[in-house]
Amino acid sequence: MTDTALFSPHTIRSVTIRNRIWVTPLCQYSVDLEDGVPTDWHLVHLGSFARGGAGLVMTEATGVSAVGRISAEDTGIYTDEQRDAWARIVGFLHSQGAAAGIQLAHAGRKASVHREWGPDDGTRPIAEGGWQSVAPSAIAFEGYDTPAQLSRDGVADIVTEFTDAARRSVEAGFDVVEIHAAHGYLIHQFLSPLSNARDDEYGGSLENRARLLLEVVASVRVAVGNAVPVFVRFSATDWAVGGWDQEQTAIVAGWAKDAGADLFDLSSGGLIDGVSIPVEPGYQVPFAEFVRREASVEVNAVGLITDAVQANEIIESGKADAVMMGRELMRDPHFPLRAAHQLGVPIDYWPPQYRRARWR
């Protein structure tokens, strides 16, 4: 045990996570055969964070359906073959003492794109192996193809897809399931008035725009049982007048908690292009702090958290229950081991194979 907040364990439902440094979802666009099956790249990429001492290792945005993938190189968890490949990776994460989380995602109108280093950086036309995207309304993301509006049955199918994906996630051994409701992807498209122009019970009022998320949370909770923590990633704001904002986020987080969610992962943006975002170290921490206070829920902060002292202060001061980190962990997957040394925390999960390299 330690007095240092960043390295104190955290228990949610049946899962105890060894510290508060968690790996944020990081798309790798590295599936070989367009079958959504994670590869050795994913094993090494995620495995290195577990070896490096992270508490929770979260997968990339993982498609709940083929249509819901961002690119054809995304991983999925809509087949048993995908589940079984994830199980191998989860086994390795567990062998290193990390908890394993999976981010379940549907890209909605932002689906069917070429990966960043592909032939071009745009959407992937149907003729080039792309597909028709779907959304709450036939409103395109700037520069993307126009999505097809989901029918009522189509919305019900989305709930089923998230539910089946959650069941397969537990079968694969994942400890945590995160529902991706951020970054302008499908559930966020329902939440924001800027992308949802429906006139049925899934559009209009806040209750209606939140309905899909709440149905997904409630159904996923039943599928995973009582032991498994369910997280929701929100974009706390669209950074645009008339859009989604932190007040709506806090209200809906409270409703989602009642529906069975345990922790909220507070990011921002992604719904519309060309907005101005005041990016600076820890710039999204105030959203985590706001939602934690207003909705009385557990949260994690994310976004330009790159330093052990900075991360520890966020936890110690009660702004968040954990931090997620991405780019700093990609630069140094052993950041948690290094941070423990820097903060003078004795940890017992230094990999024995690497003991001779231990900072003293």
Ligand SMILES: Cc1cc2nc3c(=O)[nH]c(=O)nc-3n(C[C@H](O)[C@H](O)[C@H](O)COP(=O)(O)O)c2cc1C
């Ligand atoms: C390469 C890369 C891939 C990402 N993929 C995802 C993703 O799959 N799901 C998601 O919610 N956010 C994704 N993000 C956003 C990160 O999870 C994170 O919120 C963002 O990078 C800010 O954290 P950082 O400053 O610690 O990197 C990605 C970011 C990067 C750099």
